[in-house]
Amino acid sequence: MSKIKEVLRLKYRNQLSNRQIQTMTGVSRNSVANYTKSYIALNAPLDEVLSLSDKELSELFVSSKPKKHPADRLETIHPDWNEVKQELSKKGMTKLLLWQEYKEKNPNLYSYSQFNRYYAKYVKKLNPSMRQIHYNGDxxxxxxxxxxxxxxxxxxxxxxxxxxxxxxxxxxxxxxxxxxxxxxxxxxxxxxxxxxxxxxxxxxxxxxxxxxxxxxxxxxxxxxxxxxxxxxxxxxxxxxxxxxxxxxxxxxxxxxxxxxxxxxxxxxxxxxxxxxxxxxxxxxxxxxxxxxxxxxxxxxxxxxxxxxxxxxxxLHPLRSNQYIFKEFERATVDVTYHVELEGSGYSVPYIHIGKKVDITYTSTSVIISLAGEIIAHHPKMSQRYHDSTILSHLPDEYQRQYEKWNPRRILNWANSIGIYTTALMESIMNKREHPAKAYRACIAILSFSKTYGNHALEGVATVALDVNNYKVAFIESMLKTKSYLLHNQSTASANNTYMNQHENIRGSAYYAQQLSKNSEVVES
Structure with missing residues (x-):
């Protein structure tokens, strides 16, 4: 949250002194005083000011920081503490009422919280063993x-x-x-x-x-x-x-x-x-x-x-809705325009790649903000290693691929090349959480068949499945150097055993069983 917002909230809603605000926020007392003067000069409701973005607040309070003039310095006026003590001994008298009366006589008198603090110091001087003075509802x-x-x-x-x-x-x-x-x-x-x-x-x-x-x-x-x-x-x-x-x-x-x-x-x-x-x-x-x-x-x-x-x-009144526990993280948007939280990824608009963002999350939702402005809102993922991607966050070319392509179309193209290429496409899509990214890789690999031919791509697919490397650059390099031929010759038997056991290859036993069933139907 903006330091300026926190200062104004503590100053005008909690009626704290500048010194207390400095301790709680780390903002110097001079800055607190300047923010206060700027807020008074605005003459606007507090809720309206607190609703502004960090950038708007910075322009109003930091850029136009009021300069302190010697004539503006007010002389600190202390009441007669002996008189204060005598007045407070009267039944029904309160410190708040007494402070208000002094304030009417001396407009430059400091705040009520300061009045309480100075009086407590005075009492301790009279009787150091006296217990702390606690104020009502404070x-x-x-x-x-x-x-x-x-x-x-x-x-x-x-x-x-x-x-x-x-x-x-x-x-x-x-x-x-x-x-x-x-x-x-x-x-x-x-x-x-x-x-x-x-x-x-x-x-x-x-x-x-x-x-x-x-x-x-x-x-x-x-x-x-x-x-x-x-x-x-x-x-x-x-x-x-x-x-x-x-x-x-x-x-x-x-x-x-x-x-x-x-x-x-x-x-x-x-x-x-x-x-x-x-x-x-x-x-x-x-x-x-x-x-x-x-x-x-x-x-x-x-x-x-x-x-x-x-x-x-x-006591201040309770809010009607009970507080929902929130947690906070700060993360950098990676090159895939996602931020990682508890092992899962959440997308943001791709224009924010490389930027530091703030993540606020509950058990049900994830909100991602940049400079105080919300740029993404996701439901909280219930399982680790799953991603939540909003289509509008993707670059335009990704969106077009997402809308144009689907798994069936990709597998139909792969089937026209060979069974190993089909298995490779399924493996790529199973490993990618973002369909658009999977489509892009699959299309790039399948397109190599136009340059190098179906037979070459099928040979490279066997190597990729064998070594569990599905990167486009790896497959393209194998096609260019034809190094897949050497690999296939040295590991032919091993590759055949592996591919016959691959979950995407039905094998000869399956087709023999289907042929037997069809024969039985014909005979009957």
């Missing part, structure tokens, strides 16, 4: 339990280990637990989707650990996300802010939740025998309700009550 902390649950295969008796996904909402501590067969990206995202439906909404930010299903790299404050995970986040309009490596305090909420889940749920299941992950999830759900309904002594409310009060009203 963050969902995600991790896996180190403790697993055995799953017994009823047929083989083999034992696998179910992975336990745990996520905790920051403000209320409301917890969701989900068992999956693995920690793969697909199962990791599946657990997120289940969590969103469990909560009935989506938080503003996800805070995962740095596992490979979520984060490719997290170095020097620049995060590279797993593309499938990032796509899921874009679908639900949620930001991803991974915990810093070796900084457990960034996700202390979920680490405490994991310990509690191990104690109150997983330990209670240690004597159970489970034969499927679904069966395990049913038992987890029964115990999870009890855990969330437990009264937290310090707060004198259950997590369920706190969720309804603190987090639920602030």
């Amino acid at each position: 963050k969902l902390f995600v991790d896996y339990s180190g403790l697993t649950i055995p799953i017994v295969n009823q047929v083989t008796g083999e034992i696998s280990k179910a992975q336990i996904f745990v996520c905790v909402l920051g403000a209320s501590g409301y917890t969701f637990v989900h068992a999956t067969p693995t920690q793969s990206t697909k199962h990791f995202i599946e657990s997120h989707v289940q969590a969103f439906h469990f909560y009935g909404g989506v938080p503003n930010i996800l805070v995962p650990d740095n596992l490979k299903a979520a984060v490719i790299s997290n170095k020097k404050g620049v995060v590279k996300l797993n593309e499938s995970y990032a796509d899921m986040a874009r679908y639900y309009n949620v930001a991803i802010e991974p915990a810093r490596p070796y900084k457990p305090q960034d996700k202390s909420k979920v680490e405490l939740g994991v310990k509690a889940i191990q104690r109150w749920i997983l330990m209670k299941l240690r004597h159970h025998t489970f034969f499927s992950v679904d069966e395990l999830n049913q038992q987890i759900n029964l115990l999870l309700d009890g855990y969330n309904n437990k009264i937290v002594r310090r707060l004198k409310k259950s997590r369920t009550e706190l969720f309804a009060l603190l987090d639920k009203p602030y």
Whole structure:
């Protein structure tokens, strides 16, 4: 996805600061500010801007990047944090309302998310031992339990280990637990989707650990996300802010939740025998309700009550359709105007040969894009080593051959030359997934009979079948040098045995049997 689109989405849909956007996307804060100014100058709806192609966005935002003028720099204005603390101690007061009041007095005041961050720093200075401050509906902390649950295969008796996904909402501590067969990206995202439906909404930010299903790299404050995970986040309009490596305090909420889940749920299941992950999830759900309904002594409310009060009203609404897991690859269009994916080929218009393209695929479809524009759409092949070719992607001469020729016509021509040539044509067509390519090779080989004669082509066909080489160049070279004569003389007996056993040659026994049947019919 375009960096510009990602910046605008995080800025205006997730209300993140420029610094947070820099961490998540790798785009500098100055560039984020420039993109923001360009977007404001456009005065266009966000959805309309996000629907533009990468090229159109580049022309609007990069080519006409606004220059920063010293007069445009605004002085940072900090509120009186002592006053803020006193105001927040009043019953019913919220940070959002307080920020809005300060914003009215000082239009140059920074964003609400920055306001929250500065206040948290102030509180920590007063009392370093104070727990993290979590905002309503803001963050969902995600991790896996180190403790697993055995799953017994009823047929083989083999034992696998179910992975336990745990996520905790920051403000209320409301917890969701989900068992999956693995920690793969697909199962990791599946657990997120289940969590969103469990909560009935989506938080503003996800805070995962740095596992490979979520984060490719997290170095020097620049995060590279797993593309499938990032796509899921874009679908639900949620930001991803991974915990810093070796900084457990960034996700202390979920680490405490994991310990509690191990104690109150997983330990209670240690004597159970489970034969499927679904069966395990049913038992987890029964115990999870009890855990969330437990009264937290310090707060004198259950997590369920706190969720309804603190987090639920602030969650973003769920989309009507559930997210479909997607995977992403980057490939080069080969000389056959196809890209390879999981052992199968998918065609693109031949004019894109040699170009790098992006492949987005699900269990049912494959979409191929170039610079953000879709150039091909195929159904996903269910078997490996099969190709999907769209006729309009072929060059014009291929299309004409595809429409004009067919296997029957080629075999009729081959039969007029000889049985070995027929066998060669069938072998070529059986080995080629693209009929047009097979027709082209077959026509080229059969056309040699006009130059070199049927007898010569039949002799070369025996060699090609013997050495399993069906290339047009190889056959043409044999015809030009007549080297097939030497090969046929030295391997005559071997070739005869091979060809008599070839699946396309019926042999003398077959015709003797047919003659016998015909005689019986005449006699009767």
